[in-house]
Amino acid sequence: MKYRASAPSNIALIKYMGKSSYDSNLPSNSSLSYTLPHLKTEVELEVSDKTQWKPLRDGGVELSESGYKRFTGFLDKLCDTYDVKEHFTVRSANNFPGDSGLASSASSFAALTLSFFEYLKTEKKIEVSREEMAQISRQGSGSSCRSFFGPWCLWDSKEGRVREVEFPLKNLIHLAVVVSRDKKKVASSEAHRRVQTSPLYETRTGRAENRLVELTESFQKEDWEKSYQIVKSEFWDMMGLFHTSDPGFSYLKPGSQEALNLVDDVWEEKKDGPLVTMDAGPNVHLLFRQDQDEMAREFESKLSNFSVMAYRGVIL
Numbered sequence: 515m516k517y518r519a520s521a522p523s524n525i526a527l528i529k530y531m532g533k534s535s536y537d538s539n540l541p542s543n544s545s546l547s548y549t550l551p552h553l554k555t556e557v558e559l560e561v562s563d564k565t566q567w568k569p570l571r572d573g574g575v576e577l578s579e580s581g582y583k584r585f586t587g588f589l590d591k592l593c594d595t596y597d598v599k600e601h602f603t604v605r606s607a608n609n610f611p612g613d614s615g616l617a618s619s620a621s622s623f624a625a626l627t628l629s630f631f632e633y634l635k636t637e638k639k640i641e642v643s644r645e646e647m648a649q650i651s652r653q654g655s656g657s658s659c660r661s662f663f664g665p666w667c668l669w670d671s672k673e674g675r676v677r678e679v680e681f682p683l684k685n686l687i688h689l690a691v692v693v694s695r696d697k698k699k700v701a702s703s704e705a706h707r708r709v710q711t712s713p714l715y716e717t718r719t720g721r722a723e724n725r726l727v728e729l730t731e732s733f734q735k736e737d738w739e740k741s742y743q744i745v746k747s748e749f750w751d752m753m754g755l756f757h758t759s760d761p762g763f764s765y766l767k768p769g770s771q772e773a774l775n776l777v778d779d780v781w782e783e784k785k786d787g788p789l790v791t792m793d794a795g796p797n798v799h800l801l802f803r804q805d806q807d808e809m810a811r812e813f814e815s816k817l818s819n820f821s822v823m824a825y826r827g828v829i830l
């Protein structure tokens with residue numbers, strides 16, 4: 515018997531960066547994300563004599579040694595928590611190229627948690643709420659808890675809750691500008707630790723929480739330009755933490771700068787443009803409204819020296 519699940523990735527506009535607990539991935543500040551239903555991980559669990567990971571499809575991407583340990587270690591933890599004595603072969607695959615630098619722990623840990631709960635439901639008649647699943651998944655990788663809700667998800671650090679939030683903005687067009695496929699030198703888990711050495715970190719929580727309030731308000735009012743400014747300040751704030759850590763580090767590549775400059779130029783010229791953000795990596799994420807489809811296509815052609823993954827959203 516196989517227990518299958520799939521989960522989407524998500525992109526944070528208010529970033530989870532810095533933890534108040536490393537053991538269970540409790541964030542120092544709240545974060546807000548937009549779900550990316552086109553970037554998914556599929557996971558399949560099968561009872562076997564030992565815990566092991568395999569690619570779901572022949573020729574699929576292999577996990578690094580540390581990735582393997584982290585993924586199977588989390589599965590063991592799930593089994594301990596629910597007193598499951600069986601072991602599993604876990605198979606997984608992303609529906610986006612593994613070397614695209616977009617491989618995110620969010621979709622893979624969320625899909626692993628969902629497939630484990632599929633097993634619990636079928637075999638042990640155990641069912642828990644979606645929020646409880648999200649909270650459990652968080653312990654594998656923090657950002658994965660936001661992949662349980664969409665299109666907008668709030669991970670509130672004060673309430674300790676993860677939930678869907680409603681904004682009039684939906685069906686955004688997403689462009690992921692893949693400027694580098696190199697393996698990153700500082701994993702996001704390490705970034706969370708290192709930023710605490712930055713002199714800017716002491717006041718980081720306040721800045722992130724204030725931006726969350728401002729962004730919530732500007733999304734509700736559908737003030738796109740204000741939203742763009744807040745989202746931009748937020749990712750540069752995170753970059754500032756990276757650059758001023760001890761030792762400092764950077765994910766920016768010449769291609770990242772090129773894509774960011776293009777966004778600035780378009781906003782300056784048209785007084786309109788996409789929301790722009792970056793994660794712990796060199797790739798640039800752009801979000802456009804549906805009525806900006808033509809502009810999104812222009813971006814795609816101007817950035818054609820990079821691999822641009824486009825998702826045009828679903829019109830409901």
Ligand code: DP6
Pocket residue numbers: 525526528529530531539545619620654655656657658702703704706793794
């Ligand atoms: C920069 O969820 O990858 O993408 O909890 O250690 O697994 P762990 O960290 P992770 O951190 C993601 C950081 C980020 C910002 C974000 O997604 O909010």
